[in-house]
Amino acid sequence: MRTELALGLQNYAASIAELQESYLEVANYANAFASKTVRIEDAALFRKAISCFGPQLKIKNDQLSLQKLYEIGFHKNTGAVVVASQGVNLYSKTYRYTTPYTIRYITAAVYMPQLGVEIANIGIVGDVYHRPFVLRSESACSPSFLFGSQSCNCAFQWRCTHELAGALNPVVAPNENFEKWLASAFTFNNGKHIPTTPGIGFLMIHLDTQNGMGCGYTPNVFSMDLSTRSILRHGGGLVAGQAMNLSIKETFEGMELPLDPRRAENHVGYKIGPIIMDFLGVNSQPVMLSNNPQKIQALESFGYTPQRLKALGETNLAGLKEAKQRNQDLGHLDIGSELSSFHQEFSRLKTQIERTFNIAETVEARLQDIGEVQC
Numbered sequence: 001m002r003t004e005l006a007l008g009l010q011n012y013a014a015s016i017a018e019l020q021e022s023y024l025e026v027a028n029y030a031n032a033f034a035s036k037t038v039r040i041e042d043a044a045l046f047r048k049a050i051s052c053f054g055p056q057l058k059i060k061n062d063q064l065s066l067q068k069l070y071e072i073g074f075h076k077n078t079g080a081v082v083v084a085s086q087g088v089n090l091y092s093k094t095y096r097y098t099t100p101y102t103i104r105y106i107t108a109a110v111y112m113p114q115l116g117v118e119i120a121n122i123g124i125v126g127d128v129y130h131r132p133f134v135l136r137s138e139s140a141c142s143p144s145f146l147f148g149s150q151s152c153n154c155a156f157q158w159r160c161t162h163e164l165a166g167a168l169n170p171v172v173a174p175n176e177n178f179e180k181w182l183a184s185a186f187t188f189n190n191g192k193h194i195p196t197t198p199g200i201g202f203l204m205i206h207l208d209t210q211n212g213m214g215c216g217y218t219p220n221v222f223s224m225d226l227s228t229r230s231i232l233r234h235g236g237g238l239v240a241g242q243a244m245n246l247s248i249k250e251t252f253e254g255m256e257l258p259l260d261p262r263r264a265e266n267h268v269g270y271k272i273g274p275i276i277m278d279f280l281g282v283n284s285q286p287v288m289l290s291n292n293p294q295k296i297q298a299l300e301s302f303g304y305t306p307q308r309l310k311a312l313g314e315t316n317l318a319g320l321k322e323a324k325q326r327n328q329d330l331g332h333l334d335i336g337s338e339l340s341s342f343h344q345e346f347s348r349l350k351t352q353i354e355r356t357f358n359i360a361e362t363v364e365a366r367l368q369d370i371g372e373v374q375c
Contacts, residue, residue: 015052016224022052023111026081030074037082037278039191040072054083054109071191073279077302078271082279084108084122087193089185091173092166095159096342099166100173101125102185104193108279110272114265116216116223118272119208125165126199128282129192133201134353135286136161136311137273137295139210139262142231143238152322153335156313156342158206161289163346164353165202192281200357203282205273210262212237214269215252217261233257248322249329260330263294270298278302287356289349291332309352310334314342 026049030038040046049072051058057066073082087106093099104124111117126133138158143149145158174181187194209216209226212234216226223229237251252259262269273295277286284304288296289311299306315323316339327336353359 015056019052022049023081025049026072026074027079030076036076037281038074038076040074043067046072049081050083053081053111075275075278078275079113080271080275081111082108082275083111084279086188087124087186089182091171091178091182092162094163094166096163096346097167099163100171101166101169102171102182102195103165104186104195106193108276110275112268112272112275113222114268116209116221116226118210118226120272120276121206121208122276122280123165123202123204123206124186124193124195124280125202125204126169127195128201128203128280129194130198130283131201132283132285132287132307132357133203134161134164135203135205135277135288135306137205137207137288137290139207139213142211142234150316150318152319153313153315156315156345157289157311158204158313160311160313160342160346160349161202161204164349165204167346167350168353168359169199169202171197191279200353200359201283203277203280203286205276207272210269210272213260214262215257217258217264217269219264247329248325260294267294267298267301270294271302274298274302274304277304287353291326291335293331293333307356309349309356311349312338312340312345314345315340 025045026040029040029042029045040049046067050066050070053072054070059066069086071084071086075082085107087104090103090105092101092103094101106122106124108120108122109117110120136158138154141152141154144152144155184196186196209230211230214230215233215237216223216230218229233255237255240246240251240254241248246254249259258264286299286304286306288299288306288308290296290308291310296306296308310333312335315335320337320339323335324337326332
């Protein structure tokens with residue numbers, strides 16, 4: 001007698017076969033077009049693909065047109081399929097200084113042939129299309145984001161980016177017609193998310209599936225569930241690091257994983273960010289907040305010309321050990337023995353970004369001009 005697990009696995013195998021067939025159809029469709037990222041416009045193919053990729057929705061009566069909710073694109077250079085929501089506007093406040101701003105929120109799944117399904121949460125603030133913009137691409141780190149771990153600066157870097165985006169794009173919400181005002185903050189047109197009020201652009205890409213520097217990677221295995229694999233390996237690695245007093249490098253080697261698995265398969269893990277940028281069609285000159293030279297090289301290999309600004313976020317005594325290891329073993333730049341406070345880093349980067357984009361007026365003056373927040 002078949003067990004419930006066996007039956008579920010059998011049905012799963014059938015869905016994988018259907019996914020493979022759909023992938024080939026999408027690839028053949030895209031080959032007829034010259035652009036490097038091709039949107040699936042054919043209604044029948046879109047319906048088949050959306051039932052296999054991403055949300056895997058099979059709607060027969062079409063009460064809700066899925067082509068008005070999602071996009072599907074094929075990235076020809078890498079063979080990746082991107083499934084993304086068409087975006088929603090959020091009224092947000094920053095973590096530390098509670099500055100109000102609006103952000104365009106997009107969810108995406110990237111089916112990478114040499115790797116598996118990468119999940120990303122994407123935020124756009126200001127204009128990222130018509131001029132250079134600020135970029136932060138972040139691999140997930142559950143201990144710091146969920147539980148406030150101070151052993152690394154991952155969450156600090158991400159939150160500092162939010163503070164900068166809000167400080168350079170502050171808004172005042174109206175007392176009346178709030179939802180109408182929010183809905184008009186961005187419009188969606190030909191795959192682009194255009195702000196009603198252009199400001200200094202920020203693109204924030206959070207790669208949910210890359211916990212522990214993408215340690216869910218397994219050679220020659222396409223995984224539909226990189227998240228489970230990576231988060232369990234990351235957790236095990238943290239246990240080994242503390243209980244056995246191992247470095248990051250020693251932990252990866254002890255688990256027979258490559259150090260920084262994002263570098264495997266010709267840096268496959270570092271291609272996810274540029275693929276998403278190609279899909280969105282953003283400007284080719286990002287100002288990147290990063291200490292990781294691999295991220296810069298990945299952008300350059302995709303034809304972007306990034307300008308790098310170091311991004312420490314905050315480094316305190318609890319994070320000093322890992323900071324040194326990231327410099328010595330992973331080659332990360334401008335990190336090691338330097339301690340920095342969150343406010344110092346925010347102030348430094350704010351000044352550097354204002355100079356980079358030739359912003360004459362100060363953030364404080366802009367906030368004073370728009371008055372107090374009404375919502």
